[in-house]
Amino acid sequence: MPPSRPSPRPILLSVHDAVVTRRxxxxxxxxxxxxxxxxxxxDAGRLAPSAANLQPLEFIVVDEPEVRDHVFPALKWAAYIHPNGDPKPGHKPQAYIIVLVNANVREKMYEYDVGAAVEAMAVSAWAEGIGSCWLISIDRDRIQxxxxxxxxHRIDSVLSLGYPAETSSVEEYKDSVRYWKDPDGSFHVPKRKLRDVCHFNAF
Ligand SMILES: Cc1cc2nc3c(=O)[nH]c(=O)nc-3n(C[C@H](O)[C@H](O)[C@H](O)COP(=O)(O)O)c2cc1C
Structure with a gap:
């Protein structure tokens, strides 16, 4: 079946390319x-898979500058290289999507739904050239x-958004999962090798 609604934007990347090149x-x-x-x-988050189709998630979009200024101090960035991964002045996010869990709908085991929704939103953003970062190191009381x-409504995560002002690339995992930044500011993320994580038919 074709999609019921035509895409309002040209598709820039295949789904696979969007998934594997998102950083x-x-x-x-x-x-x-x-x-x-x-x-x-x-909408991509809303339509993501949901266990038992309970759909406990709601979303707050923050795009007004004065509201963004309230959210930014509640976020912790790139712990392995703190404070070098923090957004620099002039390079802060242009928007946030705050992911809420309605406890009246689901109190436990909602994390799978959150994961599916956030990944869907992050990949959709990337396919349109928008960078994002999923954050759970957040001051929930402050955001609330x-x-x-x-x-x-429990505040679960924040997805920060903006057109990229940095590059980030995958590196082959050697002996550490710690990401790093070059002196020129480009980001490097070690990922475990496919052959080390992919098993066919038996472990
Ligand atoms: C559940 C989850 C929570 C995360 N929380 C944070 C966070 O609080 N701050 C941050 O800077 N990055 C956070 N990240 C981003 C990870 O650091 C990042 O996904 C990881 O280093 C791999 O890099 P990649 O997303 O470019 O593949 C989080 C990622 C996930 C999946």
């Missing part, structure tokens, strides 16, 4: 992201107070 991006251009685009990303999130 966490933590430096962003000072270029706004259109509301329509942000809504489309949330700043955005008026009711106690019924």
């Amino acid at each position: 966490s991006i933590r430096q962003y251009q000072a270029r706004p992201i259109e509301r329509e685009t942000l809504q489309r990303l949330v 107070a700043a955005l008026g999130v009711p106690a019924s």
Whole structure:
């Protein structure tokens, strides 16, 4: 079956290419992201798979500069290289998608749903040339107070968004999972080798 709605944007990457070339991006251009685009990303999260189809997730899009300024201090970036991975002045995210879990719908075992939704949004963003970083090292109390999130809704994650102002590439894993930054600012992320994680028919 073809998709019920035509894509409003040209497809820039195959799904596979978008998935494998997506990297966490933590430096962003000072270029706004259109509301329509942000809504489309949330739609990707909304339509992600959900255990028992309970759909406990809700999303707050933050794109106004004064609200962004309340969210930014609640985020911790790239712990292995702190503070070198923090977004530099002029390179902060242009938007955030705050992922909420409605505890009235599901109190436990919602993490799979969150993972599916955040990956869907991150890959959709990347396919449109928008970088993102999924953050769970966040000050939830601060975000809750700043955005008026009711106690019924747990703040799970934040997806930061913006057009990239850094490059990040995959490196072959040798003896450490720690990512690093070059003196020129480009990011390097070790990934375990395919042959070490992929088993056919038996371990
Ligand atoms: C569940 C989860 C939580 C994460 N939390 C943070 C975070 O709080 N801060 C951050 O800078 N990056 C965070 N990351 C990004 C990881 O550091 C990143 O995915 C990893 O280094 C691999 O790099 P890649 O995304 O470019 O493949 C998180 C990723 C995942 C999947």
